[in-house]
Amino acid sequence: MLTDRLLIQVDASRVGFVRDQLDPTLSGLVISGPKALRKASELRNDDYAGVLIADPAFYEDGVATAREPYLSRTDELPAADPLGQAVQEQLAVGATAALTPTGYLRAGDTAAVRAAVREVSAREDPRIVLTLPIDVGWLRGDLVGRLIEELGVAPGMKAVMLGGQLDPLASFPESLTGLAQVLAQVPRTALLRADLAAFGALARGAVFAGYGLSGRFRHVVPPGEPAKSSGFADSPAVLFPELMALFLGKTLARRFAATHAPVCECAACGRRPLDSFPTNRDVRPAAQHNTAVLMSWQRTLQTMAIGPDRQRWWQERCRAAVNRYPLVNAAIRQPNGFKVQPQLLRWSLLDAAPSAPACAGPD
Incomplete structure (x- = not known):
């Protein structure tokens, strides 16, 4: 299962x-x-x-x-x-x-x-x-x-x-x-x-x-170590589908303050703008948005054959997202508004293997 x-x-x-x-x-x-x-x-x-x-x-x-x-x-x-x-x-x-x-x-x-x-x-x-x-x-x-x-x-x-x-x-x-x-x-x-x-x-x-x-x-924080943070999270993390990354809701609201934010058409949002999750009162709808987007990606992934085809699809999707960053930054007139995260860049550069093991049958 x-x-x-x-x-x-x-x-x-x-x-x-x-x-x-x-x-x-x-x-x-x-x-x-x-x-x-x-x-x-x-x-x-x-x-x-x-x-x-x-x-x-x-x-x-x-x-x-x-x-x-x-x-x-x-x-x-x-x-x-x-x-x-x-x-x-x-x-x-x-x-x-x-x-x-x-x-x-x-x-x-x-x-x-x-x-x-x-x-x-x-x-x-x-x-x-x-x-x-x-x-x-x-x-x-x-x-x-x-x-x-x-x-x-x-x-x-x-x-x-x-x-x-x-x-x-x-x-x-x-x-x-x-x-x-x-x-x-x-x-x-x-x-x-x-x-x-x-x-x-x-x-x-x-x-x-x-x-x-x-x-x-x-991730797992090693036992005995205090968890490090990239900043005080006073708004939920929101998945920006085109950039394939999570950003704080308040960051999205600030970046798109002078222009129209992208509209999300996921199953949870129903054409809700991505800048509409600015505070922690929006945790539930942000979580629903994130999950609905992930489910749509999962459905697409399932149409790909396990192995190099699926790996190439993922690499190409990551490359497309990396290439989208300068376009979004140009649209909002903020050259460094959104920065490519290291992991996304590495996935975009990781070539497909010649072959990959098939998943085992259901237990």
């Missing part, structure tokens, strides 16, 4: 923002955080029949080690079998699949990765997804080869989450190439807690992917 889906990753309080915008055949929900299990149970009791994952997100609070790759709740005594307990709890509330309670995987800690793989392999349960909250440093140099080697023996599905501040894939130039290597060489790998990379991953053969509704769910 998870195969080739774009899931929306959200906390329990905002599920209602996006539930009605999801395409039930192509999408689903990942609910993250301490209230994930309770909200998942409520949804099932409310007859929600879609794909649903409850992510306890223990990796936000602790680091995986070779002795303890899996974690228990920080407010409880350590469980004798944290993996078994987490799987049982998630499946009991109706989750489509269960994520392992893996701690944060520091770059280069091969022993911790190996321990997580060994323990989940012994379960032989196809409903378990090996969660891999890896520091983005794993995608650098020879570390990516070591990661691929360790994950190559893991059965079932694997869900990578990238750790780092702000946009981890903007941390160093080879990060995107490293991610593409993992997706190409480790069968049945997914990408969760992502942004634009969710689509890039699906284009590169990911078994499924998750797009974070808010910045918190588009």
